[in-house]
Amino acid sequence: MVRKTKEDAAITRQRIIDAAREVFLVRGVSRTSMEQIAAQAGLTRGAIYWHFDSKTEILLALRERVFLPLIDRMDDTLLKAAEGAEDPLLNIERFLTETIQVLNDSSETRQTYEIMMIKCEYVDEFAEVLQQIANNCSNISLNIKRAYQRAQELDLLDTSCTPEEYAMDTYLFFSGLLHMWIKDPEGSERRQQTNNFIRAHVRLRRKTKTA
Template sequence: MVRKTKEDAELTRQKIVDAARTVFLARGVSRSTLEHIASQAEVTRGAVYWHFKNKTEIFHAIREQVFLPLIDRMDDTLAISADNSQNPLDQIEASMCSTIQALNDNIEMREIYEIMMIKCEYVDEFALVLHQIMNNCSSLVEKIEATYARAQSQNLLASSITPGALALDTHLFFGGLLHMWVKDADGSKFRYQAIDLIKSHIKLRRK
């Protein structure tokens, strides 16, 4: 009975998160209320408050659905192989391409990226969210820098630019590409060539 209650609670929580994604996408985060989310989820406002203290917590829950898997995927892709035989530049390229492929394949992921990038104003209670996003970005840059450092140690880089500078450049390139990918709804400008753009970006670094 207790297990069933926990399962029901988790189902309700996920229903609220899914409803919030729909509401945020349609109205924008700032114009969405807990009442809108409760109505979309077909639950009471009290049920929403049982699971989430406020709208910011719901936003975090939505974001974690894509960001945590992204971190895991990057960790797996950029990890040093057991025999150290993987080309580090191939690993960086693959980490970006896999994100684009996931966006192509997963409508939920596309919607969440759209909310994060163009449907949310990071002000007031969401100012802290922006700070956390920036911290997460720093962590990603560090992972990419370590991979460029391996490429440098293997004499694979065409440039004498430091791994740190290369990592920051790659991070900014990919962040910009993701923003334009999300905005390119009909796929006529960036989506169709995103993989080729990534490969060109890494090719400029190859010796």
């Protein structure tokens, strides 16, 4: 069987992406050849070159498929925190735990993060990917700041720092948390304590903590 129906082709395309993810995770992006991806997908390079122009495009497709929904979700939770919520700090806590929960539940997401973090070199055509990530991060950072500003308006926020300082502190905590979580081996002790650390992080910002 050679020529497939359109739905079959879409499945094939997805199989290529899945195969690439599996091989990338083991061999790294650079050391992975088109032939290896094809073999993992049970295809030949011809199929891959029909669906994608290059290995880079596969990686970009892999990334978009996982990152865009996650970014949307994070923005959504944070926007709620900044606008409607009666307890913005709780929403910030929810933003953190939910993101970790996605990593915990979805191996596709977890593996994709691992590839983007420690199995990929950001040079040449990937420099722009780094730029996109930076943009997403600064957007998250901005929304965190708004949430803290709202918490301040509602008099829920400790007064020793400014909302901007809290926001940067939380953003850096979040960034470090993702790296730790991805790099830690599966089922590590620290992974299980993650929610504790998130709660402690947010608790430290509540005004009533010493009252």
